[in-house]
Amino acid sequence: MGQQPPPPHALSGIGLTALWALHHRSLHLHDPVAERVLAQIGSGRGTPGPLMGRRTSIMAHYFTQRARLFDAEIRQFLSRHPRAVVVTLGEGLDTQFWRVDDGRLRWIGVDLPEVVRLRQRLMPPSDRVTxxxxxxxxxxWMEQVPRDGPLxxxxxxxxxxxxxxxxxxxxxxxxxxxxxxxxxxxTSPWWFLVLSRLKWLRCGGFRIPALSSSLSPRGLARLRSRLPAGTSVSHIPTRDASGPFAAFQRLGHRIPFVRRCVPATVRVVFPVCENR
Structure with missing residues (x-):
């Protein structure tokens, strides 16, 4: 914990992607923990640098709204299940725990060792975070998840x-x-995948890494068919989208020819008795 945090130019790959996402969440969400972490590594709100992007691009705007949607879903889940455990896969440098914490939340973050080491150097400690x-x-990671409450x-x-x-x-x-x-x-729609592989998805000097798969709201039935019988798979619509593509994000999943082109936020509820 006493080590000096790395400067932004020393990060690459996964670490740089996590830093980029953290930077834009600090700009557009009320997230004082993110601001403090960025200040530690010399990439605060006042000095984002050309790599992080000084203005709000369409991509950054979308990722910020996605973070708000996940925050809202977690808070809603916690309001129904106060003893819940939240497990976040591929946590990166997200400071979501501090945005949604109700004082009782137990949080488990799973990520690659290099990212976990970075988190442990940068994030405030908490005895409710694993x-x-x-x-x-x-x-x-599944062996680390307690089974004494809703998950x-x-x-x-x-x-x-x-x-x-x-x-x-x-x-x-x-x-x-x-x-x-x-x-x-x-998930991302097919055109996200294509543009990422063509290296055309950029924000400032940062290029979104190439994606490996895509899924739109139209493809949810196909996903459901690959899961155990009784699995509930549903699209979570964006409630408070704003900006140039607000209507596209809020309503696109309802329009047959547009459903292949919009991102999907998906809720899966696993069946109580799995049919194998």
């Missing part, structure tokens, strides 16, 4: 970097391990 340093595809698993900005088969296998593993519990994740 870090698990492994791939989200490694079943080791919400979130995967924000993660599944589009996994191959479709990996997503399905992870969901099936969670269905076996956590019957009756809930997972929330977001």
């Amino acid at each position: 870090h698990v340093a492994c791939s989200v595809l490694d079943p080791h 919400l698993i979130t995967a924000q900005g993660l599944f589009m970097y996994l191959r479709p088969r990996q997503v399905t296998e992870l969901l099936r593993a969670c269905a076996r391990r956590y019957p009756g519990d809930t997972m929330i994740f977001d």
Whole structure:
């Protein structure tokens, strides 16, 4: 904990992607913890640098609204289940715990060892936060999850970097391990995937890494068919979208020819009794 945090230019790959997301959440959300973390590493609100982007791009605007939607879903879940445990897969440098904490929340963050080490150097300590340093595809993280209350698993900005088969296998593993519990994740439509592979998704000097899979609201029935019978798979519509594509985000999932082109935020409730 006494080590000096790395400067932004020293980060690369996963760490840089996490820093970029943290920077834009600090700009557009009320997130004092994110602001303090950025100040530690010399990338505060006043000095974002060309790599992070000084203005709000369409991409940054979308990611901020996605964070608000996940925050709202977690708060709603906690209001119904005060003893809940939240597991966040691929946590990055997100400071979501401090945005949604109700004083009782137990939080488990899963990410690669290099990201966990960075979090432990930068984030405020809490005895209600547990870090698990492994791939989200490694079943080791499941062994760290207590089973004494309702469970919400979130995967924000993660599944589009996994191959479709990996997503399905992870969901099936969670269905076996956590019957009756809930997972929330977001996906990207096909054109996100294409633009990312062409290296055309940018914000300032930052390029969004190439995606590995896509899924739109139209594809949810296909996803449901690959999961255990009785699994509930539903699209969570964006409630308070604003900006140039607000109507597209709020209503696109209802329009047949547009449903393939909008991002999907998905709620999965695993069946209590899995039919194998």
